[in-house]
Amino acid sequence: MDLGEGWDVLLLVFLVVFVWYYIRETWTSGIDGKTPPGPRYIPVLTPVWTLWVFLRDGIWAATAGYAAKYGGFVRVWLGMEQTFIISSASAAAHVLKSSNYRSRFGNPSGLAHIGMHRSGVIFNNDVRSWKAIRFFFVKALYKEVLDRAAGVSAIATRRQLANIRDMASSNPDGAVDVVTLMRRITLEIGNRLFLGVNIENDLEVVDKINGYFAAWEFFMIRPTALQLIHPSLYRRHKTAVRALQDVVGKLVDKKRACMNGDEAEEEFSIPKGEHDFAAALIQAQESGQLSASCVRQCVTEMLVAGPDTMSVNIYFILLHIAEHGLEEGILREIREVVGDRDPTREDLNKMAFLDHVINESMRTRPVVTLVMRRAEEEDHVDGYVIPKGANVIVNLVAVHQDPRHFPEPEKFDPEHFKEKVPATQFMPFGLGPRSCVGRTIAPVQMKAVLVTLLRMYQLRPSRDHKSLDVSRNLSEHPTEPGYMFLYPRVDNS
Structure with a gap:
């Protein structure tokens, strides 16, 4: 074979692969033969362009843009992977409740960079591994822990509110960075419930959690090859991940020392007789069930959950309370249900008005704006076929x-x-087998924090929701300090 014949063979192979790939990627159509709405598929160009849109705008902003342009069922591409954007309540409930979508998607090498590839529960995309690890999280959220969460949240809130004067003095007009305050509060709550050691510098840990979350957004769908273009950016985010991993690793070592009786952590220790999440993980490592890195990742995810999303949720709720003059109605409910004591879980369940305010805030200004899944089997949704392996x-x-x-x-x-809203129409924590593992404890913590704070301080926003600059990537976060004015109440009754 001469050189010319060799190039002919290569060209033929290329054309066959090209046609096969084009057919594979455009084959998905409706049961009646309709093609899903979305950008026209041009091999190579469309996948590259849509991936660029997601990287440029952020996952949530790109999702909203495509949904606004094409409707409730849209097909796009993330790199070379078909991805379907679903915006109707019935289709969303079908996907989230179905066992066909227990896996999440994300760039495997990117997930490995943040410790989530086949580890932890948040974005672990290996179903078998996820099920085994999720057991530890579910067991940690049983009734006794839920009951204790209300009191622990009140204690942690009061302790951190003691820092308000220092936080306000760092700002010329006396406003408090409430997002940072809430991150400190939720970190302490998570520590008291699931780890049980003394975190000596919580501000340092909060700062490292922020860096970790930025790296999480950066690596989630970004192809590894792009590090050739911005190697310094990759190094910076990898450094941020390692910084939090090092801190959590030391906290796990401290927990291990407490278990061995080498250190005393009386103030933060888990009460005897209660399930101890971190201790159970460490014991599983010692028995060979889990690796040291998996234990560290699980503790990381349990500690990150509050400062990452719950803290911003509470900030948005406080803004709504202040903007819409809802303090008096909530305080009246607090006096009627709780009186002067710390709230119990049963008390919080009776506070219907506060419940409505929280739910409406999460509906109109959510932190979690989207849910990512991967189809494990072919499925039919809204008259279209979602093939096995596609992203949703x-x-x-x-x-x-x-x-x-x-x-x-x-x-x-x-x-x-x-009136009661069906779970298929309001699903801030998701639905089905892969719903948020913290869906039962998060409302208890948020309500207890709000009750404790509102009893002690009056609110005045330094800005409104419309003027707030936010990041619209994996979730919605303020891109600037979340300032509010907090004034001590003259009459705490």
Whole structure:
């Protein structure tokens, strides 16, 4: 074979592969033969362009943009992977409740950089590994821990509120960075419930959690090859991940020392007789069930959950309370249900108005704006075929602002939740087998923090929701300090 014939063979192979790939990527159509809405598929160009849009705008902003342009069911590509954006409540509930979508998607090498590839529970994309590890998280959230969460949240909130004067003095007009305050509070709550050691510098840990989350967003869908273009950016995010991993590793070592009786951590220790999440993980490592890196990742995820999302949720809730004059109604409910004592879980369950305010805030200004899944089997949704291995993004914002279920959906109105809302129409923690493992404890913690704070301080926002600059990537976060004015109440009764 001469050189010319060799090139002919290579060209033929290329054309065959090209045609096969084109057919594979465009084959997905409706049961009646319709092609899913979305950008026209041009081999190589469309996958590269749509990936660029997601990287440029952020996952959530790109999702919202495609949904606004093409409707409730959209097909795009993330790199070379078909990805479907779903925005209707019925289709979202179908996907989230189905066992066909127990896996998440993300760049494997990127997930490995942040410790989540086949480890932890948040973005672990290996179903067998995820099920084994999730057992430890579910066991840690049993009734006794849920009951204790209300009191622990009140204690942690009061302890951290003692820092308000120092936090306010660092700002010329006396406003407090409430997002940072909430991150310190939720970190302490997570420590008291699931780790049980003394964290000597919580601000340092909060700062490292922020760096870790930025790296998480950076690595989630970014192809590894792009590090050739921005090697310094990759190194910076890898350094941020290692910084938090080193801190958590030391905290796990401290926990191990406490278990061996080498250190005393009386103030933060888990009460005897209660399930100890970190201790159970360490014991599983010692028996060969888990690796040291997996134990560290599980503790990391349990500690990160509060400062990452719950703290921002509480900040948004406080902004809504202040903007809409809801303090008096909540305080009246506190006096009627709780009185002067710390709230119990049973008390918090009776606080319907506070519940409505929290739910409406998470509906109109959610932190978690989307849910990511991967199809383990072929499925039919809204008259279209989702092939095995395809990615699915559930657009929670569109689901929660559907005017068929929520009249005047863009208006903040706690009355939206006066009547019970079906779980298939409001799903801030997801649904089904891969729903957020903290869905039962997060509301208890948020309500206890709010009750404790509002008893002690009056609120005045330094800005409103509309002027708030936010990042719209994996979730919605303020890109600047979350300042508010907090004034001590003259009459705490």
